[in-house]
Structure formats: structure tokens, C-alpha cells
Amino acid sequence: MERLGKSMVIKLSKEEEQQYARHLLLDEIGVEKQELLKKSSVLVIGAGGLGSAVLQYLVAAGVGKIGIIDPDVVSISNLQRQVLFTHKDVGKPKAEVAKRRLERLNPFIEITSYTQTLNPENAFYLIEKYDVIVEGSDNFTTKYLTNDACVLAKKPFVLGSIFKFEGQLSVYNYKGSATYRCLFSEPMSTIDMPNCSEVGVLGVLPGVVGTLMANETIKIVTEIGEVLVNKLLKIDLLTLEMNIFKFEKDPEIQIQKLETLTMHCSSQNEEIDLETYQKEKERYNLLDIRTLEERLAFNLGGIHIPLQELSHRWQELPKEKPIIVYCAKGIRSAKAVEFLKQQNSAMKFLNLKDGINGIKKQS
Numbered sequence: 634m635e636r637l638g639k640s641m642v643i644k645l646s647k648e649e650e651q652q653y654a655r656h657l658l659l660d661e662i663g664v665e666k667q668e669l670l671k672k673s674s675v676l677v678i679g680a681g682g683l684g685s686a687v688l689q690y691l692v693a694a695g696v697g698k699i700g701i702i703d704p705d706v707v708s709i710s711n712l713q714r715q716v717l718f719t720h721k722d723v724g725k726p727k728a729e730v731a732k733r734r735l736e737r738l739n740p741f742i743e744i745t746s747y748t749q750t751l752n753p754e755n756a757f758y759l760i761e762k763y764d765v766i767v768e769g770s771d772n773f774t775t776k777y778l779t780n781d782a783c784v785l786a787k788k789p790f791v792l793g794s795i796f797k798f799e800g801q802l803s804v805y806n807y808k809g810s811a812t813y814r815c816l817f818s819e820p821m822s823t824i825d826m827p828n829c830s831e832v833g834v835l836g837v838l839p840g841v842v843g844t845l846m847a848n849e850t851i852k853i854v855t856e857i858g859e860v861l862v863n864k865l866l867k868i869d870l871l872t873l874e875m876n877i878f879k880f881e882k883d884p885e886i887q888i889q890k891l892e893t894l895t896m897h898c899s900s901q902n903e904e905i906d907l908e909t910y911q912k913e914k915e916r917y918n919l920l921d922i923r924t925l926e927e928r929l930a931f932n933l934g935g936i937h938i939p940l941q942e943l944s945h946r947w948q949e950l951p952k953e954k955p956i957i958v959y960c961a962k963g964i965r966s967a968k969a970v971e972f973l974k975q976q977n978s979a980m981k982f983l984n985l986k987d988g989i990n991g992i993k994k995q996s
Contacts, residue, residue, distance in 0.1 A: 643672045643697070649741050653695050666855040667695060671742075673854040674698035676763035678751060678779055680727040681705070682834070683769030683793050685717040686843025687850070691767075692735045692742060694851055699735075700763055702747040703728040703770075705990075710926055714836040751775050753891040756782040765853050766790035767846055769839075772962075780805065780813035784888040789853055793846045798835050800842035801867045804849050810862035811882035818886065838870055904986040905957055917983070918951050920958045922969045933959060933989065940965050947976050955981035963988040 645653070645668060656662045675696050677684050680703040691699060707715070707722040707730060715727075722730045728746035735744055749755065751770075760766055760782045768779045768790055776792060783790045783806050792813060793802035805812045845866070852858045865878045910917070919935025921928055928937050938946045940960070950956060950973075958973070960966040963986055970982045 643668050645671065646741070649695065652739070652741065656694070661857045662855065666857065669855050670695045670851070671697040673765065674700070674763045675765045675767060675850060675854075676700040676702065676760060677767045677769065678702050678775060679768070679770035680715075680717065680731045681711065681769065681771060682714040682795065682839025683843040683846065684731070684767075685715045686840045687767050687769055687847045688717065688731060688735055689738065690844060690847035691850060692739045692744070694847070695739065696742065696850075696854070698743045698745075698763070700745045700747060700759070701728045701731050702749065702751055702759065703731075704748055704750040708930060714834065714839050716840065751778060753778065756891055757786055760788055761786045763788070765850055767850055768792040769843065769846065776813060778891065781888045781891055784812055785891065791846045791849045791853075793842045795834055795838050795842055797833060798838060798870045799867065800838055800870075801865055802842055802846055802849070802861070803865045804853065804861045807853065807860055807862045809882075811880060812886065812888075814886050814888075815883040816865065816880050818883070835870055841868065841870065903981075903983050904963075905983045906986045910957060910985065916954065917957045918954045920950065920956050920969070921960075922958060922966055923960050923989075927961065931989065935959075940969055943969055943972060947973060950980075952980060955983060957983045957985050959985035959989055961988045961990050 645664065649671070650657065653667050656667050657664060673696055675691055675698070677687055677691070677699065680688065680701050684701070684703065688699070688701065703726075705727050707718045707725055707727055709720070709723050712718060712720065717731050717734055718727070726746075726748045728748050732744045732746040747759065751759070756778055760779070766779060766783055766788050768776055769792075770776065770779075776794075779790060779792070787806075789804060789807035791802065791804050793800065803816070804810070849861050852860050861877075863880060863882065865880060866875065867878070868875045919933055921932055921935055921937045922940040922943060923932075924939055925937075935957075936950065938949065956973075958966040958969045960969075963984060966984050966988060970984045973980070973982045
């Protein structure tokens with residue numbers, strides 16, 4: 634279906650009226666707002682835990698055009714919270730699996746999958762094509778890139794994040810409201826960034842937060858209720874406490890163009906890229922600091938000491954060669970390298986740039 638302009642009339646079919654019958658009974662929705670949903674388009678960035686909930690409810694609600702962008706494949710550790718996927722999907726691209734499953738949920742809408750990484754070269758082009766953007770990725774680089782592209786494209790976006798038992802969300806750049814950089818002007822150090830692979834996350838948390846993100850998206854499209862702008866909602870699932878904090882737009886923050894975001898790192902760790910490593914394997918020993926589950930799924934070999942055990946096992950490391958430390962994306966391994974340098978400054982430790990994910994994509 635070709636995307637229609639907002640001035641064009643879109644009518645619900647008899648089958649759609651049956652599928653959305655409970656929406657049509659709501660005075661605040663009715664036929665008019667349901668047709669707005671059918672006319673609308675939403676790009677969901679990230680098909681993981683948050684994306685699983687967001688996508689299912691937006692598809693069920695009848696959003697007419699949905700884009701899914703996610704470069705990752707399904708792993709078995711995803712299944713505890715990423716409820717779009719099953720064991721049969723392990724190793725398959727998330728965006729494509731999500732598209733196939735969601736099309737069975739609602740055959741009346743158009744779904745497009747993008748198995749690529751959002752980057753400064755494609756961000757504006759992709760975001761410009763959609764009315765509302767939903768950001769539910771698991772890395773801060775993408776969140777800041779989404780913010781900047783949405784500001785330049787004049788698109789509202791819903792952004793959520795999760796950590797252990799706590800989640801937060803807000804709506805940014807909506808009718809001139811504050812942006813993500815108004816709340817968090819600069820990214821934190823990569824060394825300090827939390828990672829689900831290290832600290833874990835309660836499986837139902839992304840479901841709760843993702844559902845709230847879908848709710849905000851529906852409110853934006855249908856213009857009902859009070860949209861969560863210039864406010865940050867935080868929820869703690871251990872206590873079920875919800876708090877809303879107000880913040881203001883910072884007029885001094887100006888986005889002029891999209892740039893590759895360099896995440897600040899508190900250490901000056903020496904890195905080695907995949908190509909160099911492959912040419913000079915015999916010169917190095919390897920240290921895998923990922924979890925046992927990650928190692929069993931795929932590894933480069935070498936010594937295995939999970940990051941959480943490194944503080945009392947680092948003396949097990951061989952000393953005859955420099956050691957390349959690796960993890961999934963190069964973030965946990967950067968922390969490990971910093972720690973190891975503090976314990977033994979005489980040895981040489983290098984961080985594998987971009988981690989094992991980069992190796993898997995090129996292998």
C-alpha cells in the first residue's frame with residue numbers, strides 16, 4: 634500500500650471494523666481516530682525487549698504503516714523478555730522475524746523491516762519517512778542519533794530505557810517540546826554505562842515500559858489525552874512506585890547536522906581491530922569476559938573468565954604475550970582492560986574493537 638498524505642481520506646473496511654470493534658466503542662477513539670491510526674506511520678528502532686511490546690500493541694491497534702529497524706539476530710538469552718521470538722528463531726534477524734509474526738497478527742497494515750544499523754548516513758532518510766519514531770534500542774549511541782535526526786526531521790519520538798527493575802520513558806520533540814539532549818545533554822562514559830549482560834533485567838520490565846511507550850504513540854497519533862512531554866516517567870517494579878519529573882526545553886541546544894557520536898571513555902585503552910587480530914593471531918592471547926551462555930553460543934577461543942569473576946581470578950592470566958580482551962560490543966571488555974591495567978601495569982592489554990558482534994557479522 635502506498636503511503637497516503639494526511640489530507641487524503643482513508644476508510645476502514647468491514648473486516649477492520651470488526652477487528653477494531655472495541656476501539657470503535659470508545660467515544661475518544663471511534664471511527665475518526667481509528668482512521669487516523671490507519672493513516673499513520675511509525676518507525677520502531679529496536680525489536681528487542683521494549684520493541685516486542687511496542688510493536689505488538691501498535692500492530693494490534695491498527696497503525697497503518699510500521700517500520701522495524703534492528704541489525705541483531707535472536708539469541709537464546711533474548712527469550713526471557715523479547716516475547717516476539719521463540720527457540721526456532723535463534724540465529725535469525727530480529728527485524729525479519731518480527732515482521733513475519735506481526736503480519737499474522739494484523740493483515741490490514743504494512744510492515745517494513747530494516748536489518749541495518751541506524752547510522753548518520755541513513756538515520757535522516759529513514760526517520761523522515763515516518764510520522765512518529767519510537768526508540769527502544771539498548772545503546773546510547775542510537776538514542777542520541779535518534780534524537781538528533783528527529784530534531785532535524787521535525788519528528789516527535791517516544792524513548793524508553795530499562796535497568797534491572799526500573800524503567801523510564803518520555804516523549805521528545807513533540808510540537809516544540811524538549812528533546813532528549815535537554816534532559817541528558819551528553820552521553821555518559823562507556824565505562825560507566827549499564828549493560829543487561831552484566832547486571833540483568835527483570836523479564837516483564839520491558840513489557841511494562843514498552844506498553845506505556847505504545848500508549849504514548851497512540852495518544853500522539855490520535856491526539857487524545859495528555860502526551861508525556863517535558864516530563865520523565867520512572868517506574869520501579871519492585872515497589873510499583875511511579876514518579877513523574879518535569880524538565881524544561883534548553884534553547885541553547887541546537888542540532889545542525891548528524892555526526893558520528895563518539896562515546897566518551899574514561900580510560901585510554903589501546904584497541905585492536907578484527908583485521909589486525911586475524912593477521913597476527915600468534916602474537917596474542919585471548920580473554921573472553923562474557924557470560925558462560927554467551928561463550929557457548931559463539932566464541933573466538935582463549936581463556937574464559939566472566940567479568941564479574943575477574944577481580945578474584947585475574948592472576949590466572951598467562952604473562953608471556955599481550956592479551957586481547959573481548960566481549961559482545963567492546964564495552965564490557967573496555968572495563969576489563971581498565972581493571973587489568975590497574976592490577977598489572979607491566980603487562981599489555983588490548984580491547985577488541987566493536988567486540989565479538991563485529992566478528993560474527995564479518996564471519
